[in-house]
Amino acid sequence: MKILSNFLPPKESSAYNPAKSVEVQPGATAHLTMNGMGGERYGIRKILPFSANMNAILISARLNEDLYLFRGVQLSVVHNLFKSIDGLFAPFIIQKNNHIVFELTNTGAAKQTVNIQLVGYDQFALSKLSAAYQQIGASVPVPRFLYGHSTVPAGGLNIDLGVKSKSVDVQVRRMAMSSNQPGAITASMKVYNTTVRDEVFLEQVNDEFNDKYINVPFVVGSNVPFDVYASNYGAQPAEVSFLCESYVQIRTGFIPAE
CATH class of the missing domain: 2.60.120.230 (Jelly Rolls)
Known part of the structure; x- marks a missing residue:
């Protein structure tokens, strides 16, 4: 498997890192829907969540309606995976006009506000990434x-x-x-x-x-x-x-x- 570890997005790329918040009541489940860049593809490299007590929030992430990235894990483990790294070797792609849904369940006794930020690549960067892998005779890792x-x-x-x-x-x-x-x-x-x-x-x-x-x-x-x-x-x-x-x-x- 060939993996590029020093990829730099082109200058035409947009600095676009969407974030949303939702309040989750004790024992309840709330949803955050994020559309990426709407009419353009968006590649997720990092999922950065935060709440006051991340061990009490269980999170599931569903991409483009049908693919679960992960289900029913603590918000804190998502935080631990992404907080100190540049990001995934290869992005998960939200296709144009699709979205990612985060399901958030509060297992604690107090309401919490949860914020989630996505960090990733726009269509210009995704096109350059694909071309870079083609140059080394490899497919973009999945x-x-x-x-x-x-x-x-x-x-x-x-x-x-x-x-x-x-x-x-x-x-x-x-x-x-x-x-x-x-x-x-x-x-x-x-x-x-x-x-x-x-x-x-x-x-x-x-x-x-x-x-x-x-x-x-x-x-x-x-x-x-x-x-x-x-x-x-x-x-x-x-x-x-x-x-x-x-x-x-x-x-x-x-x-x-x-």
Whole structure:
């Protein structure tokens, strides 16, 4: 897989980073709909959310009506994945006249105002990005998220977070975790019974990927189990989320449909 890491948008590009806010009542769900650039394509490189208590907000993101980027994870794990990085290697594209919908559920006891900002590329930058990949004989990488969330009881060991693999092979590049019980949660990971991460604290996972990509990428095969386990060494139950940036693995001689 070939990935451009030093891409610069052309001078014709617009500085367009839309943001919206919504108030979410306790126990309720609210929606934020963002249209990108309306009549033009818009490529999302970063999703930057914020609220007063991001561990109490569960977020799902649905692109162009039918594709869920991720579902039911803590707002804080989205914040952790994007806050210290330039952005995705390749953008998710909102096609013209389409939109992205964020579903926000407040599991806390107080109302919260949630703001979400998108940072990305307009059609000029997307065209230049596509041309840059053509020059190196590669297709633009296709990003996918792997994700999971679970309640881990106090003293619970190796609780599966329910991460589902994709119907295509994907190469893992970055990951983040979050919990409402900091300092008490450890995680480990297996791909088809092969350990790819020994048990470490959640904070160590985030430190490893704070502003970096994975040292040696690994592949999660099509429909192959990717097990992310969490253990809770604290005295209270914990809500734990996992979010991973990955890319469709391109096989030699195979080009996926646009």
